[in-house]
Amino acid sequence: MIEIKNVTKVFKTKDSTVEALSDVNITIPDGDVFGIIGLSGAGKSTLVRCINMLERPTSGSVEIDGTDLCTLSQKELRRIRSNVTMIFQGFNLLSQKNCLKNVCFPLELSGVKRAAARKRAQELLELVGLADKAKSYPSQLSGGQQQRVAIARALATDPKILLCDEATSALDPTTTNSILELIADINKKLGITVVVITHQMNVVERICKHVAIIHEGRVAEQGEVTQIFAAPSSDAAKQLVYPDGISGITQGAAENEHIVRVVFNGANAARIPLIAQLAVQKGIYANIAHASTKSIGEKAYGSMILSIGGGKNALTQTLDYMNSIPDIIAQEVNGNE
Amino acid sequence: MIEIKNVTKVFKTKDSTVEALSDVNITIPDGDVFGIIGLSGAGKSTLVRCINMLERPTSGSVEIDGTDLCTLSQKELRRIRSNVTMIFQGFNLLSQKNCLKNVCFPLELSGVKRAAARKRAQELLELVGLADKAKSYPSQLSGGQQQRVAIARALATDPKILLCDEATSALDPTTTNSILELIADINKKLGITVVVITHQMNVVERICKHVAIIHEGRVAEQGEVTQIFAAPSSDAAKQLVYPDGISGITQGAAENEHIVRVVFNGANAARIPLIAQLAVQKGIYANIAHASTKSIGEKAYGSMILSIGGGKNALTQTLDYMNSIPDIIAQEVNGNE
Amino acid sequence: MSDFFSSPEFNEAWEIFKTQFPTAIWETVYVTVISTFFAIVIGLPLGVLLVTGEKGGIRPIPSPLLKLINWVINILRSVPFLILMILVIPLTRAIIGTSIGTTACIVPLTIAAFPFAARLAESSLREVSPSTLEMAQSMGASPFKIITKVLIPESIPSLISNATIAITTVLGYSAMSGIIGGGGLGKIAINYGYYRYKYLVMIIAVILLILIVQLFQSVGTLLAKKTDKRLKKA
Amino acid sequence: MSDFFSSPEFNEAWEIFKTQFPTAIWETVYVTVISTFFAIVIGLPLGVLLVTGEKGGIRPIPSPLLKLINWVINILRSVPFLILMILVIPLTRAIIGTSIGTTACIVPLTIAAFPFAARLAESSLREVSPSTLEMAQSMGASPFKIITKVLIPESIPSLISNATIAITTVLGYSAMSGIIGGGGLGKIAINYGYYRYKYLVMIIAVILLILIVQLFQSVGTLLAKKTDKRLKKA
């Protein structure tokens, strides 16, 4: 369990002080996949860097399994760190080592024999689709390839905690998906705790159980992903979930129109024509104002914003109908949000 | 106009040769916003780096307004380059200069007076939301902030051609949107040509007019964004547009079920409950298998994949109905895609 | 102790200290600083040429010219300083008007130090990331602008710490100035310590040299750190 | 010309060349290489300490200790080589068994060169990006592992080119070895060439020195380039 308690981090520069984190409290249970989202410069990287003490909090404490990291000696800290790996926003590959050796690096640190390390590294490179680049140096790789080497490296030692700082930012959707599957897989099989910073909301929807929204160094909101994505209450969360703003939709809304957010959280709804049934069975015409959904197998993921005519009555019927299906959450969105 | 003709680029390393580009032909008209997408390692960066000769093609030619860049002297090349700016995948900020000076850099190069350069740089920093970071050094910025400085720098000199290599990869959706708006704005006002490499399909949908899909160093497909996104014909394009694969949807499809892709390209459809009307008016139950749409003002953008029961007849009706609305394109998706 | 302070050794050292050291300190600092200055003025551009001029560099120069520069640097680095000092006498005479004395040392010191400075500069400049240079190239910056606005500014911390190494080395060489009738602390240390076994005088001279080096080094290290903006400072 | 080749100067030079140069070349190379080797063996760890030991470094050491190292380096860098040669005579005697001769030069040369090597190493090591070091730290690497697996490997090209600078400088110093009865090309150039006006001998010795420096430099530059994996090679 990772407990971040009252953490504040202040950067002092010559002519200014930046409070990158103010009084942050977050608890991440073991085996969780925890998302951290927020605007650029919100303090996400700083927060995650506090988890492995790359950044020492100005005040507050960070505890892993009850041990306060701030109080540890360098040696004890190293022991803990060897179980916490990080995928850096800037990759941070060793420029003078080829891909294989980059992936071998943490293995060698943890005392794995050379031959075994190479074997494992080669496997990992295959997993991230770079088997043929084993002998290439970072300068000879594309941006996404470098990122995948960094991912392979972070996974090499089967860490207990994996910190991902924009681990898939340089990857195309297909590769992103395969990497996310890989991470989800490891999370399930080995029960490792994963902390994910990302700007891609679909990454959060896809693999995170919990999410915290950081805004100007503070936690604006945290909780289960489905809940927060279905009903973001803070302005910060709304901004992230609806970057185009929901006001456009609500403003044009007629008197008796209501806006409803429907969240599919792996609902077995992939084969049910919800909107069509709503229209035919209840006579309610739902217009899709915004949608980001996908079906994986029989399950549906993502969310939609519907605008529904027909006043209060239609609204209630819609909400009842939607909420009756398991793993679907439907809620009205306040007009002046 | 940028004409890339039969460009091939081979990287030779000690123990392998990588053909990063093979016989690429692309024409980018003046004032266009041209997207380049493809899997990680496909050759996108290499291609864009050929446009400003950071990478010399092994064979083939790159022409800007009829001038073959490969044949130019260093001096002539410099003259052209001063009108072509690039936002690098790795930002490439000057580590010893603060943000303001980083943005001033290209201005000073093009001979703008110090005071004027500073003024312009400060304006640009404000545009990208970093007015308060003018005096900070790159090492004191978050990843996204660094990227925004790089963007401001690229826009500083009002270039004729702007090359963006994953220019918004490190940005949250809100910031991404404001940057995209900025770029779209400049494109419209000043008529500059923009070439955009991105992994975010919604970026392509949002600002690109044309798109080329690069796959293993070759152009798999190119054309108008709406066309290609509506009906990707190459495997590479399909993979990008439907990263989760469309097979999941089509496989489970019943005998008389058809899969239809609907693309909204700024259609005035934001307030029309299409699916509901289809159900009520035509008795066709469309199930949304995949959706990524948004309404901006009255206009709808994005695409949906619908599965429609009721056999051939229902399919034809659906296509007719959808295609009758301007700026909506609907097409059947082949089952074994 | 009181014995020591009234001993003839002490009196003699004190006498030398009073009469010779003020000039010697001044001569040492002045010769070292000026020679290093000229060495950098000549060596830095050469270092730049070595880096930018090579195949695939920012501004490739003809390979024979590059080879020539390399050879000249190597040749000057190979000639023992003593011999160099003598060989450049005609040049010294032409520039300074005389071949003897403290000021005359500036010429051989500069000639001995600039190839060294060039190599140090080369080593610093090579550390600038190729992608940063690429960025500047992509903006149509001329080689000159790339050098003055990117290559040198980006390697300033490393250049400063290498300049510190250079000035200390020049200081060491300047001790040999006695050969052509020059002065300075090094000469005093050698003349009294080496030739006359007056170790007290030598030790004082050496201590002063140490203080000067310490000063140069502290200023250099401080400047190098101050100018380095790459480091995260919490 | 045929005149020249049968002139007594030429005969004499040829005689010296035949009898003395083979040994002298060998002595020069051997003293230079061994001294540089020891200088690096001592200097590199010190350079590492200077970088890793400072406040905020990978493994901070007590500030007085760091200051002490800095002082020792500065002190040794301040003492003119001529004087250093004499001061270390007791040490030389203890290590080599004698204070005179070619082998005996290794001690003062090493002592003069290791502080120089330390500064050069420091300058190279500082160029390793802090975020790379952070990465290693985040993986729980011990300071020792960071040094051996990251800090040094990542700066290998720069270390090699600085080692080349060091070996050339040592070669220059070794010319003074004649003072304590050492041999080598430098001694021949100075003692036979300069002090006995046999300029032909001096020129031959200097040319051989140039060739040796050229060799060291070429090998160094080549190695530095070969080992540098940061450069994009098309």
Add this chain to the structure above:
Amino acid sequence: GDSSSSGEGSSKGNESITIAIPNDTTNEARALLLLQDKGYIKLKDGAGITATSLDVADNPHNIQFKEVEAAQLPNVLKDVDYAIINSNYAIDAKLNPVKDSLAIEGSSSAYSNILAVKDGRQNDDIIKALKAALESKDVADLIKEKYDGSVVSTVDKPTDGYDESIDYSSLSGKSVTVAASPTPHAEILAKAKEILAKKDITLKITEFTDYVQPNNVVESGEIDANYFQHQPYLDDFNKQNNTHIVSVSSIHVEPLGLYGGKQKNLDALK
């Protein structure tokens, strides 16, 4: 460095004896000549004041010569059987040339250190004034007191410091520059400086730690005179370098002595 002798050097049965000798032209030759005088070696015919260890023709004691810088000889004495050391260095190193040396050069004036000028300037008034000052009794006394036998004045009839044949008033305010070795030459000149100062003549002393440049700068006219060498060295220099420097006066001699290092007496050379 370890120039072993030629000649009988092949007799390996003999324990070799190491002798450190100065490595500069004249002192090396003087050392070898001293050994020849004592009958320990024989030099090749014609090897004179420029002899080096390579010129040893006959070496019955299988002597290994270690050529070391003259000033360093006292320091390396412990490492060799014997060393041949200039008296001025010996005395500075707390060796007494009279008591401690096992053999010493006679105070033969062949190696007397001279005041030298460029040919043609011998009769310049200012040079004459300088010469008179150096040949003064004050200087001779200084040498006697200060160097205690390691440096010996070779001036026959010390003057009062001034030359009656010249008009000192015309020299008033002028200066003369002399290149000198630091010790003892520059120290001796310091006394002359005092003497000349009384006539308002400035003596500028430029110290050189080198044996070639002082002649070069006199030849080039940058400096008026020098005082660091003896006649045989000057003759050789003139011959080798085509220079025209002449002696105007011989001032002092520094005899070379043979000192015991590992050996305490001359038995090893018997």
